[in-house]
Amino acid sequence: MSHAAELDAYWMPFTANRQFKQAPRLIAKAAGMHFWTPEGREILDGIAGLWCVNAGHARPRIVQAIQAQAAELDFAPPFNMGHPLAFTLADRLAQIAPAGLDRVFFTNSGSESVETALKMALAYHRLRGEGQRTRLIGRECGYHGVNFGGISVGGMVANRKMFGSLLAGVDHIRHTHDPERNAYSRGQPAHGAELAEDLERLIALHDASTIAAVIVEPVAGSTGVLIPPLGYLQRLREICNRHGILLIFDEVISGFGRTGAPFAAQRFGVTPDLMTVAKGLTNGCVPMGAVLASRALHDTFMTGPEHAIEFFHGYTYSGHPLACAAALGTLDTYAEEGLLTRGAALEPVWTEALHSLRGLPHVIDIRTIGLVAGIELAPRPGEPTRRAFDAFMDCWQQGVLVRTTGDTIALSPPLIIEERHIAQLVEAIGTALRRLA
Template sequence: MSALPNSIQARDVRYLLHPVTNARRHEETGPIVIESGDGIYVTDSDGRQYIEAMAGLWSVGVGFGEKRLADAAHRQMLKLPFYHSFSSKSNEPAILLAEKLVEISHERLQRVFFTNSGSEANDTVVKMIWYLNNARGKPQKKTFLSRLGAYHGITIASGSLTGLPTNHRDFDLPAIPVKHLTCPHYWRQGREGESEADFVDRLAQELEDVIAEAGADTIAAFIGEPLMGAGGVMPPPEGYWVRVQEICRRHDILIVADEVINGFGRLGTMFASDYYGIDPDVMVVSKQITSSYQPLAAILFSDEIYQGIADNTAKIGTFGHGFTASAHPVACAVGLENLAIIEENGLVANAKASGEVLQRELARFRSHPLVGEVRGVGLIAAVELVADKATKARFDPVGKAGAPLFGFGHEHGVIVRAIGDQIAFCPPMIIRPDEVVEMVARFERALTDTAAHLAA
């Protein structure tokens, strides 16, 4: 950090509290201030350029510096910079974006509600389903099923759905009725001698047992990321989602697909629900809906759910929920243009093609002494570092390898994400195969430095 008392880094330390950050350590190191971005690259205030291997925060699908999105925002700001969607008000970009989302998503998803973030969206899903079940005369049907290792946001409700200890500790979460099931990560959670099919059977039986114990009439919904992201990029085992859906349908439990990270092409299909054969009752999208150029999220849900909610608004007089910026016209205009870029530039197909290169290049590290597992689908992947390859033993403390690798990555011009000792990759969907090779080469240099650091 610059020693100048009035440097931008010093002013950051003086005024800002950062998310997912050790505040006392940040006071000592200060921030890396990102000043600009272009394509897959970002540049800091000292002029250093990095490949942004995380697309910012799993989100900048069309890359940085996309003029079409800036122009779309500018046009809408001049025309109508803001209007609310309360009390039967609307705006054209929100209407057109809702129509587009229904067009490209699953046939049963016919209705849309806009929020500003995935956290707000999942919080809203909880309230919507509670509201619906009260209207259905089933006030006891309130419990949500989630999974350990899941990430669904950080509000009180969505943070409760999240299955990560650091998002619960000292926040008094979970604070809503939620039951967390086993994380569907076969490599880490499978038992000795247990096949992948046996693992799926065990998780299916666990789901059946939890429903039987709680009573199906108390369980409202099962929420899950099709491919778990922020918990460490964990693709589910084959057949997992088929079993989950069959059990939930049989017990009148709604399926909520959290596609906040997965959606709009990341796995090489428009939605990860397409990839895994999920037919959700509710789907939540954010991040790549605008490539995070504007805050926006959307809840897509079935007409059956809508009709139940709508009937209750007629009965009690209103749907008493919403945000000042719900269906914000500038955000929706950017979202429309962003989806047009994804379609016109073939970014879903590019994610599939460049994703094959990413998975192939990372697979080379499976024999590395620090690497326990390499996993992923399309343009999302993780390399898990372990203290002992034979036993899969984790580092003690967690992060002993991941934290230095994160730092060495910056030295070699690549920004990855260290989730403990799991190194995540989620580059912009515009990335070319040759750029993937260069990104992984920079990671390899950081991995070499990490091995030397641990051996010292």
């Protein structure tokens, strides 16, 4: 694109549009660990596209599966009809999911998965004769997509403040970020399990009989890679069990090998009642999400006349044939290359490399688990987020793509990353940090 006017029509998501269009950062090709610009400059992908290209770019099995499916069955109506791949994929997902989460509802994104899970939770209680359980509990510093339910239970102020009062009957437990006690943690922080007790505070305020569900990210990605303290998720599970509250894990970012296990629920040994996934489900190739539900929750809906719809919810593109083909090709690639657990093997190398940045200018915390990391920088006085953005731009010029959220540099590379790529990534970030004002 050579003319600025060619950029005008596209209103870009989560982007400083005016800044971008003055100096566009365009990507024209991708393969393996890399992107290429239209001019042919190679860019190391340090963020798996957007937390989603877990198997690396342009993987043959996935590409071929999409191409073949487009020629065979381009679309099948998902309401009152089905196609074989959707059933095959649901079964494959159930096989790698945490034990007990073996019923799968397909969506098109993480945002839609969250909306679906919240509706399932509300409907489940009503079907059980507890229709007064309408309150939803999120967490400060949580990100659950951008639809109204997701931003209501989410806890990122910039995502909420422009859009009115949002959903009624939503409250939030406090976040777990505690740099005074947990700075430079490797893996799960030692301190903070007691923060789960904040749910008891909301139960005392609202009464448990009014609360339908609690939704949290096992690892909060978009707010700077916030890792749960040891024992925190277990305690949250215990409180929910005690009070009949459903626990929802949002694993849109943490799923499909990111933490060194297929899902973070397995890494941490805590099974929710509902789990949302997307991103790595299709390796980012075709939009798709899903909600994994416990059999007990699913079976609660399977009542009434057999010809009647049990759950009045769904999408035109639920279980789309191309998305299913991409997902099956992705799961095959994960299985053949051991990618869903590769992060555990590489975690020591990743951890040492990232924590070597400790002591560089402006670094105030580094957080790592699996193949994900957050490098928190001291904000520039009067210019929050600018210091991290400048580091992002410096890395881009060096041929490395990172992501920033607030004043944190967030990393989540493809799971095929090699030690030489880790070294290149860390070197670029270190160079950028030394040059920052």
